[in-house]
Amino acid sequence: MMNIKSGFVALAGKPNVGKSTFINTVLGRKVVIVSDKPQTTRNRINCIYTDKDAQIVFVDTPGIHKPLHRLGEYMVRAAVQALKGVDIVLFMLDAADGFTKTDEQVAKIVNESRTKTIIAVNKIDVAGEEKAKSVGELAKSMVENAVSVHYISALKGIGVFELLDRIKEELPEGPQYYPEDMITDRPLSFMAAEIIREKIFHLTRQEVPHSTAVVIEEIKDRPNGVLYIRANIYVERDSQKGILIGKNGSMIKKIGTLAREEIEFLVGRKVFLDLNVKVKEKWREKDFIILQEIGLKHDIE
Numbered sequence: 001m002m003n004i005k006s007g008f009v010a011l012a013g014k015p016n017v018g019k020s021t022f023i024n025t026v027l028g029r030k031v032v033i034v035s036d037k038p039q040t041t042r043n044r045i046n047c048i049y050t051d052k053d054a055q056i057v058f059v060d061t062p063g064i065h066k067p068l069h070r071l072g073e074y075m076v077r078a079a080v081q082a083l084k085g086v087d088i089v090l091f092m093l094d095a096a097d098g099f100t101k102t103d104e105q106v107a108k109i110v111n112e113s114r115t116k117t118i119i120a121v122n123k124i125d126v127a128g129e130e131k132a133k134s135v136g137e138l139a140k141s142m143v144e145n146a147v148s149v150h151y152i153s154a155l156k157g158i159g160v161f162e163l164l165d166r167i168k169e170e171l172p173e174g175p176q177y178y179p180e181d182m183i184t185d186r187p188l189s190f191m192a193a194e195i196i197r198e199k200i201f202h203l204t205r206q207e208v209p210h211s212t213a214v215v216i217e218e219i220k221d222r223p224n225g226v227l228y229i230r231a232n233i234y235v236e237r238d239s240q241k242g243i244l245i246g247k248n249g250s251m252i253k254k255i256g257t258l259a260r261e262e263i264e265f266l267v268g269r270k271v272f273l274d275l276n277v278k279v280k281e282k283w284r285e286k287d288f289i290i291l292q293e294i295g296l297k298h299d300i301e
């Protein structure tokens with residue numbers, strides 16, 4: 001087998017610099033939610049880019065997208081640790097913003113990691129060339145292990161693929177860690193079941209959530225672009241089924257709506273969520289459900 005370049009790249013940068021937009025442009029579809037409000041990205045998922053000669057796993061840096069002035073010492077150490085564990089840090093800055101105090105703090109964390117760093121100055125479509133240059137040069141002077149500076153617009157796709165080529169150059173030769181059609185490292189079936197379970201937990205009382213198992217039975221692309229997800233919710237008794245369904249189906253409708261909205265948020269597209277409540281006595285002793293829950297049946301293709 002031909003050797004490919006592969007490795008892990010941590011995205012570092014203050015909130016709102018365009019990290020999610022960059023990932024979406026690289027992957028060519030909407031995987032992570034983009035918003036003009038800082039820190040709307042919850043549970044950021046690791047994203048995987050694969051082409052014929054490389055596989056790049058973009059990983060999140062825990063804590064680094066939190067407001068840095070509130071970052072405690074522990075969080076800073078955790079962030080440094082995370083950056084140490086990757087092959088390359090991609091330090092993103094906002095050209096229109098100038099080089100800010102927050103960027104300086106991110107630079108410090110990046111430096112402490114001693115990891116090879118590529119600097120990307122984003123949003124050049126809205127910033128003057130001179131301003132962008134000054135941001136790039138300042139960042140380069142602050143980051144000890146900077147190997148190059150790139151001027152990009154993640155939104156317009158300017159310079160993004162040149163930057164990707166540079167990342168590939170800097171990556172070591174290595175294995176393909178994930179199948180080539182996988183774009184996130186967490187199976188959607190897992191995420192979806194978790195979300196449904198969470199809603200049940202919030203909306204029902206003690207005994208019900210603990211007697212509930214969620215199994216994703218089917219995930220399918222509909223021709224109209226909607227993602228169809230069918231899930232079974234197992235409970236142990238008829239009375240629990242009654243509670244979960246609610247009066248005239250009001251409870252299951254509520255669970256379904258909230259879960260659907262969150263899954264749509266996650267996948268960035270319309271979802272049809274088909275929930276079925278089933279009674280299975282002592283399901284906890286029936287390991288087929290448990291196996292399916294953790295082993296996960298199938299994921300989106």
Ligand SMILES: Nc1nc2c(ncn2[C@@H]2O[C@H](COP(=O)(O)OP(=O)(O)OP(=O)(O)O)[C@@H](O)[C@H]2O)c(=O)[nH]1
Pocket residue numbers: 013014015016017018019020021022033034035036037038039040041065122123124125126152153154155156
């Ligand atoms: N003009 C312009 N806007 C951009 C560009 N890249 C991102 N944006 C906008 O900047 C805002 C923030 O982008 P995100 O990709 O969500 O930023 P983020 O760094 O992931 O933000 P957090 O999730 O808060 O960490 C959005 O409104 C984007 O549309 C760009 O190249 N040019």
